[in-house]
Amino acid sequence: MQPTRRAWGVGGLVVVLAGYAVLVAAPLVLAGAVLIAAWLLARQAVFTRSLERTTRSLSVDQQPVQTTVRTGESTPVTLTAALEVPAELALAIRGEVPAAARVDEPMALSLEPGSAAASTTTTVEWPVAGHYRFEAPTLTATDGWFRETLSTGAEAAVTVDPPTPRTIHLGSGGDAVGLAYGEHISERRGSGLEPVEIRQYAPGDTADHIDWKATARLGSPHVREYNVETDRRTLFVVDHRAPLGTGPRGETKLAYLREVTLALAARSWRLGDPIGLVTVGDSGLTHRLDIAAASTTHRRIRRRLLTLEPTSGSTRSQRSAGSTAGVRRQARTALEGDSSPFATQLRPFIAGRPKTGQAVSSPLARTLRTMLTDTSPAWVVLCTDDSSPADLRDAVAFARDRGAFVTVLLAPTVLYEPGGLGDLEAAYERYLEFETLRRELARMDRVTALEVGPEDRLTTVLEAGRRRREPAGGTP
Numbered sequence: 001m002q003p004t005r006r007a008w009g010v011g012g013l014v015v016v017l018a019g020y021a022v023l024v025a026a027p028l029v030l031a032g033a034v035l036i037a038a039w040l041l042a043r044q045a046v047f048t049r050s051l052e053r054t055t056r057s058l059s060v061d062q063q064p065v066q067t068t069v070r071t072g073e074s075t076p077v078t079l080t081a082a083l084e085v086p087a088e089l090a091l092a093i094r095g096e097v098p099a100a101a102r103v104d105e106p107m108a109l110s111l112e113p114g115s116a117a118a119s120t121t122t123t124v125e126w127p128v129a130g131h132y133r134f135e136a137p138t139l140t141a142t143d144g145w146f147r148e149t150l151s152t153g154a155e156a157a158v159t160v161d162p163p164t165p166r167t168i169h170l171g172s173g174g175d176a177v178g179l180a181y182g183e184h185i186s187e188r189r190g191s192g193l194e195p196v197e198i199r200q201y202a203p204g205d206t207a208d209h210i211d212w213k214a215t216a217r218l219g220s221p222h223v224r225e226y227n228v229e230t231d232r233r234t235l236f237v238v239d240h241r242a243p244l245g246t247g248p249r250g251e252t253k254l255a256y257l258r259e260v261t262l263a264l265a266a267r268s269w270r271l272g273d274p275i276g277l278v279t280v281g282d283s284g285l286t287h288r289l290d291i292a293a294a295s296t297t298h299r300r301i302r303r304r305l306l307t308l309e310p311t312s313g314s315t316r317s318q319r320s321a322g323s324t325a326g327v328r329r330q331a332r333t334a335l336e337g338d339s340s341p342f343a344t345q346l347r348p349f350i351a352g353r354p355k356t357g358q359a360v361s362s363p364l365a366r367t368l369r370t371m372l373t374d375t376s377p378a379w380v381v382l383c384t385d386d387s388s389p390a391d392l393r394d395a396v397a398f399a400r401d402r403g404a405f406v407t408v409l410l411a412p413t414v415l416y417e418p419g420g421l422g423d424l425e426a427a428y429e430r431y432l433e434f435e436t437l438r439r440e441l442a443r444m445d446r447v448t449a450l451e452v453g454p455e456d457r458l459t460t461v462l463e464a465g466r467r468r469r470e471p472a473g474g475t476p
Contacts, residue, residue, distance in 0.1 A: 001048070007145045010040050040145075047146040050088040057084035060137050060153030062095050062107075064124070068159045071129045071250070075158070079107050079137065080119040087111045089141045093152075096135035100128045126160040130307045133157045161306055165256045169455040170409075172442065173435060174462045177450065198224050232273045233291050235377040235404075236261055236301065238308065239364055239384035241282045245310030246385075246416045253411035256452050257383040258305050260409055264381060265301050269294040277301045278371055281311035284363045285370065291377055362391030365398065372402040380404045383452075385411040386434050393441070400446050408441055408449040410434070414461070415453040424464035431461050 014037045021030035059082045066075045079095045095107035107122040136151040171177045198214050201221030211224040244254040268275050276291035287304055380399045399406045414420050414430040421427050441449035
């Protein structure tokens, strides 16, 4: 509780009068100072009781119209205050807006003495994805002599999702597939849901395994065996280096990969699989959530993915990498069909694949080598693009060699670059180069490689390839 300026003035008067009374030995002046001080204390007591009655009868609600919005959207937030009896004090209520949100004017309302209700609505804009919590509104009450500020009402929350990409294609070679992540059955036998075989009863089998229908039909005791369902420990590895930011706002490589990863994480949550998350930026590991029960990790993984943005890699290194890749591509094209000793000697150096035992410089490969220990997951879902084929091969091979099944979700760069479809012939050639990489990965044991991208742009590229294959006079 704080005195207002008026109360401080009266308090100062009491001090002056008391001091003067002591100096001049004036009992009447001192008595007057005491009476004024007592009156001020009585005002304070009255204010305290009024404040208690007000807070007991006051109901404050700060409620967004929507609790889930998209980045860049706005949503109205209504602040309402209601009293069971008219206000005895002057009340000012201010809503607290998250720091990441934008408002044109403060969210505030006031109730004068004698008022019983008030409300205001403010439009809040959400420029950044994430999960945001409104703090409880702040109440300031005063009677002109004393003032008190406290929090009142319940907190509210809003989840801001990134812009949704257009229709997502998930598949291989232009053919769409469903989510490659379904129910899974082990090879172990025991109690479960999936019947495997009926065999004759053997000593040691328990009676509850006996299939009585088969026993009656075959004339001797038989038991039915089932595959045992198992939990699949799954690690999502999401690449958010600078190249993953390629594409229009809300339709970048990372945006498309994020949508598919969210769907896979939700499915694993429904299946009850333990899941974890690793995110990789240009300098390496940026976030780690160890594998645990999906019931406890799914929400945290979702929030992390929704706020994930591409890191800002070195422009110089990106130009250098892009230039090197382009030179390699041109050199490979120039050496096609050349069987000379010079071409044979040069070809391994421009293949773009590191030699065995070569030090790993890719953040993706380094992170996998750190994460995949002796307790490696049964399944690794690797979300990345085709910008570093050699590093990708190394990362996938390492995960597979650690005994994990690997699903690679690849974003073809040609489908995301601004103006990338300006020359459809060139775009189709680049897509064929990507498809060669995807098929190479898919041929690895225990590896599934799928493309992720805008369905309409992929259709355009494939249609250009189909027209190129047709004879000049049309389809025969």
